[in-house]
Amino acid sequence: MSSKPHxxxxxxxxxxxxxxxTHIFGAMAxxxxxxxxxxxxxxxxxxGEPNIQDYAERFEKKESCDLYHGxxxxxxxxxxxxxxxCSFIEVSFACQRNGRPDKLYLKYRWQPSAxxxxxxxxxxFLKRFRNKKIMFIGDSLSLNQWQxxxxxLHTATPHSEYKSERIGPLSTFTFTEYxxxxxxxxxxxxxxxxxxxxxxxxxxxKLGYGKTWDGIDVLIFNTWHWWRHTGREQxxxxxxxxxxxxxxxxxxxxxxxxxxxxxxxxxxxxxPEKTKVxxxxxxxxxxxxxxxxxxxxxxCKGETKPVFAxxxxxxxxxxxxxxxxxxxxxxxxxxxxxxxxxQQRKDAHPSIYGLGxxxxxxxxxxxxxxxxxxxxxxxxxxxxxx
Ligand SMILES: *[C@@H]1O[C@H](CO)[C@@H](O)[C@H](O)[C@H]1NC(C)=O
Ligand SMILES: *[C@@H]1O[C@H](CO)[C@@H](O)[C@H](O)[C@H]1NC(C)=O
Ligand SMILES: *[C@@H]1O[C@H](CO)[C@@H](O)[C@H](O)[C@H]1NC(C)=O
Numbered sequence: 001m002s003s004k005p006h007x008x009x010x011x012x013x014x015x016x017x018x019x020x021x022t023h024i025f026g027a028m029a030x031x032x033x034x035x036x037x038x039x040x041x042x043x044x045x046x047x048g049e050p051n052i053q054d055y056a057e058r059f060e061k062k063e064s065c066d067l068y069h070g071x072x073x074x075x076x077x078x079x080x081x082x083x084x085x086c087s088f089i090e091v092s093f094a095c096q097r098n099g100r101p102d103k104l105y106l107k108y109r110w111q112p113s114a115x116x117x118x119x120x121x122x123x124x125f126l127k128r129f130r131n132k133k134i135m136f137i138g139d140s141l142s143l144n145q146w147q148x149x150x151x152x153l154h155t156a157t158p159h160s161e162y163k164s165e166r167i168g169p170l171s172t173f174t175f176t177e178y179x180x181x182x183x184x185x186x187x188x189x190x191x192x193x194x195x196x197x198x199x200x201x202x203x204x205x206k207l208g209y210g211k212t213w214d215g216i217d218v219l220i221f222n223t224w225h226w227w228r229h230t231g232r233e234q235x236x237x238x239x240x241x242x243x244x245x246x247x248x249x250x251x252x253x254x255x256x257x258x259x260x261x262x263x264x265x266x267x268x269x270x271x272p273e274k275t276k277v278x279x280x281x282x283x284x285x286x287x288x289x290x291x292x293x294x295x296x297x298x299x300c301k302g303e304t305k306p307v308f309a310x311x312x313x314x315x316x317x318x319x320x321x322x323x324x325x326x327x328x329x330x331x332x333x334x335x336x337x338x339x340x341x342x343q344q345r346k347d348a349h350p351s352i353y354g355l356g357x358x359x360x361x362x363x364x365x366x367x368x369x370x371x372x373x374x375x376x377x378x379x380x381x382x383x384x385x386x
Contacts, residue, residue, distance in 0.1 A: 049109075049119035067378055068337040070112035072306045072344060079106040079369030080120055080377075085158065086151035086368075088173070092354040093144060095367035100353035102304045105367070110341055110374045120377050122156020126178040128384065129217070135183040137190070137213065138222030141283045144365050145220070146171070146184040148372035149379075153182070170212070185212060188226040188235070191258040199237030201245070204257040207265045218383065219270075220336070221262065222280035224318045225364065227255045252317055259325040267330045276383065279326065280375065281338040282319045286346040286363045300363035303347040316343075334382055338375050345371050 136142040161176040169186040289297025354362035
């Protein structure tokens with residue numbers, strides 16, 4: 001499959017929403033609404049982050065809202081941590097260390113339209129998850145979000161002890177004082193790849209890794225990016241489903257079959273009383289600058305601001321597949337629906353400031369600090385709301 005994911009960008013402020021805010025917050029909201037409307041020109045500070053206790057109380061009273069519908073606003077208190085104080089960041093995400101000159105991209109906070117996200121409270125997080133294990137399972141976008149969460153938590157308690165280890169595909173970072181483990185299991189497809197005499201076979205209907213996910217309190221799955229790879233980047237030679245062995249097939253269809261296999265595993269094996277399951281939504285690339293009207297642009301190179309104007313109100317094809325499969329499941333799986341909010345962040349990729357320096361072009365991963373911090377804020381809210 002050669003097609004790149006389509007961008008769909010939109011501005012979320014509608015008049016009815018402005019009206020609603022006015023009703024709730026009065027004069028302050030008028031100011032906020034006006035500020036949001038002129039934001040691309042003026043960049044003003046909007047303060048609107050309740051603390052976590054207030055948020056939890058409001059949630060008890062069922063005053064929740066669609067957290068994924070909103071906009072990026074300038075906030076001078078951002079980012080949530082100083083990346084130079086978080087030594088765990090992979091060189092390919094360490095944009096500032098790699099010489100990225102601009103900093104505005106660090107200053108955007110996600111603002112839902114109908115409510116406020118609570119400010120991330122790392123100590124509260126660690127206390128809530130005392131003696132618990134949280135595991136990200138997936139490709140390097142999972143690595144991106146895992147490192148972000150470690151930085152967010154480490155920043156809250158910079159002097160407390162931690163233990164960090166990697167055994168094969170499994171990395172575990174433990175905040176010893178709280179006995180909270182934040183883990184990463186590298187697994188690009190979720191389903192199995194078997195090595196046969198005739199080659200490597202991607203088995204769409206087999207999932208043998210499930211036992212390594214046993215006994216974990218929070219599982220956050222992700223897979224997509226590797227399903228598009230061809231040529232030397234493709235780590236298999238055949239695709240197999242049942243008895244049918246093929247050289248290749250429609251990649252979205254293969255993706256859907258694999259997700260169904262994963263869904264069956266969750267439905268059969270997960271005890272929702274013990275384990276909360278999330279699917280990390282599709283993380284969008286920004287490899288076609290024409291999508292946001294920059295016809296001379298080279299992928300995301302040189303982009304310093306989010307996209308504020310609506311452009312392609314189209315769904316990401318892989319996101320549609322994820323949603324379709326999730327709808328068929330019997331166990332509760334929560335979608336971290338980050339695709340659209342991330343699509344607006346053409347400015348937030350490493351571009352030429354990843355991969356350790358001024359070469360290569362990375363418009364798939366995200367600089368840290370950055371967008372995955374927002375994914376983790378949303379994860380935090382979803383976790384305390386359930
Ligand atoms: C730490 O948490 C794990 C479960 O995640 C538990 O098995 C272990 O006993 C705990 N250790 C201590 C010292 O409490
Ligand atoms: C890039 O986007 C433009 C506009 O959406 C489209 O016409 C063009 O085909 C795209 N190019 C590639 C290589 O996908
Ligand atoms: C995820 O977000 C998209 C676009 O914002 C929306 O159309 C879709 O309904 C959302 N999905 C879920 C499960 O909330």
